[in-house]
Amino acid sequence: MTRTILIVDDDRQIAELVDIYLRNEGYSTAIAGDGEEALRMFEAQPFDLIVLDVMMPRMDGLELCRRLRRDKSAETVPILMVSAKAEDMDKIMGLMTGADDYMTKPFNPLELTARVKSLLRRSYQYSKPAKSEDDGSLFIGGLKMDRTTHKVEADGRLLHLTSTEFGILYLLASQPGRVFSAEEIFQHVWREKYFESNNTVMVHISKLRDKLEQETGDKLIATVWGVGYKIDA
Known part of the structure; x- marks a missing residue:
């Protein structure tokens, strides 16, 4: 196509x-x-x-x-x-x-x-159909993330996320409790080489947190200072 x-x-x-x-x-x-x-x-x-x-x-x-x-x-x-x-x-x-x-x-x-x-x-x-044994849905913190439709819902309400924000949230939610460094997030989501001065991940996570807090009252994504970001189980 x-x-x-x-x-x-x-x-x-x-x-x-x-x-x-x-x-x-x-x-x-x-x-x-x-x-x-x-x-x-x-x-x-x-x-x-x-x-x-x-x-x-x-x-x-x-x-x-x-x-x-x-x-x-x-x-x-x-x-x-x-x-x-x-x-x-x-x-x-x-x-x-x-x-x-x-x-x-x-x-x-x-x-x-x-x-x-x-x-x-x-x-x-993040929008392609998942394999038959995995429908691509994740549930965490009151959210439902569906990779097949690229949608995130909180108690039935649709959250309006960009494809990048969805990618970050899906990555963190796929392994609750694991801390991902900014470099790991960038390489997983952007699929490019990461540079130390790159603040792109920080800006997107800040925007994503604001959206999550507005819709759910919880920023959900925790910062582990000096290490990276995680979503607790």
Whole structure:
């Protein structure tokens, strides 16, 4: 099945360069010049992943990301955010609005392509049907996690998680009591090499905890200082 990717960037040259590289990998692509156009295109047809620039006129990437994450049809679609802003706080802001990954400009198109492949693999990994002897469901802390539908429920209420948040929660819940380091979580969920200065895991766990506490009254994920994160049985 051909995956369809929406490229959102007001710099046409960059958008067309990304488009060429992704098409060469066999993906189907579409280009939007700003957030408003991208929102209209997403409402008209589904996309499997979005490459999203931050600095754009009319509606920037952060606002578009917020709106998409409030849309049930878009809440699990992987978003790769790109920006000329390289400061840690800018990256954190991007991840906190719901992006799954973040790259700074200028970027190597080959690296961007690799990130896209990784995000799509991860999205598929947690949504594919489970084997017949394992229906993919986990129960912990009042939550039910279903890998076959990529859904998490708390007392029958659906929690709206991104594919990355689901991946982290499912990993921790699959082995209650075990402490996973940030490096282990990154390698399991992102399937990429981890760098010591990478705060991506911390930001996603912070966002995930907020969602869990809002819905269940319990942050559920415990921090073991200097070691990593766990969910107690």
